[in-house]
Amino acid sequence: MSENRKSRMEFSRRIGSGPMKWFYVGVLVAMLSASGRGQDSVKKPETPAGGQGSGTAQSSASPQATAPTGPATLTGAPAVDNARYVIGPDDSLAITVWKEPSLSGTIPVRPDGMISIALVGDLRAAGRTPMQLADDITVKLKKYIQDPNVSVVVMADTSQRIFLIGEVGHVGPIPITPGMTPLQAIAAGGGLSAFANSKKIYILRNEGGKQLKIPFNYKQALKGEGSQDITLKPGDTIVVP
Template sequence: MKCFDVVLIGVLSVGPAVAGMAQAAQTKPVPPVTPPVSTAAPATGTDGVVATPAPANPDGAPSPSKSSDAGVANTPHYIIGPEDNLQISVWKEPSLSGTIPVRPDGMISLALVGDLPASGRTPMQLANDITVRLKKYVQDPNVSVVVLAVNSQKIYMVGEVGHVGPIPLAAGMTPLQAIATAGGLGPFANSKKIYIMRTVAGKEQKIPFNYKVALKGGDQGVTLQSGDTIVVP
């Protein structure tokens, strides 16, 4: 046999072996990559409860927590007035529950009870009155009264302010806050001569208010009342 024939036979015999090795490499399964296991402990609060991240908004920012605030209308000393809106709830008596407006005469109308005065009372006093009246028809009535909208508590702005007219009276509102709510002082306002007009026992009182002292955080002991008029000359 010639030398050329021997080389040719060797090449032909090696070819299938190389092809088989390539096919085996292609068909050999690749082992899955296992991600590293985190050994960090989950964040826990002071009470030992595992903290859960807050859900994100579509833009990726954490959702803000919702805070509930009862507001001025549901403080223990709030006095209901005409045109306020009340939510009256009687436990397990949906037909006696609902949203009821206070009429201009200060009265409300309630099923089984009829007309009764609401203006001049706190929500708790009104709830107690309704409870007493319902005992004739309901066994052990449980009544709650919530003021949904305050339309009776207002003060008035007059003079050199951004917006002249009535504004809602919030709990603990100061004259400085009222002026800010009305858009602030006008360009020609005389901040040294601001005063509050108040009717007491049918007589007008003039209460001075030092705007500059208030800006510096000075407490002048002036608490606004419904019906007050702030005059800014």
């Protein structure tokens, strides 16, 4: 008879039958269950896909701190050089007089190039730089305010543009850059269309209340002929028939 069978028979003989038998069986089952739970408790947690444990996964799901942003910037004002930018009609100016809110505000430049300010009245702004205009306003205000502190900022430089109409890629206004030529302006506007008459292009310009018509030959300009080296001015209109 095998040793295992002998052990089972000896165990049965000792516990006998009846209530005591089932009592010992219950104790044995409880011991085996506790042993199984102990083995499960020492198991290592499974590593999810990606090679990170559950703790790392939880921390990555938590909200991340947002890096602080810099100070708020003035989004309405274009970046212009106050020492060189020349104010023109239709520009929008933010004029600030320190500690004088009634004299401060956003003022449009009228088509005649003038602006109107309380105490000062009408003042020419077109043709002046923001710094020059601030000095002009300061001189005017000294009659009414002791040591006025004036600043002028260009909020909308709408005067610094030219217009393209006719057979070009994009009809409408485009910003003008210093020394811009008609050839450069047409390129900025998407170039000529397939139906453009490149020999009959002309520029409309207002000078001294009179409208000038300046001819421009696109093909000659492409060849580098000096006669077509025209410098555009703000407000010019290039017509491409």
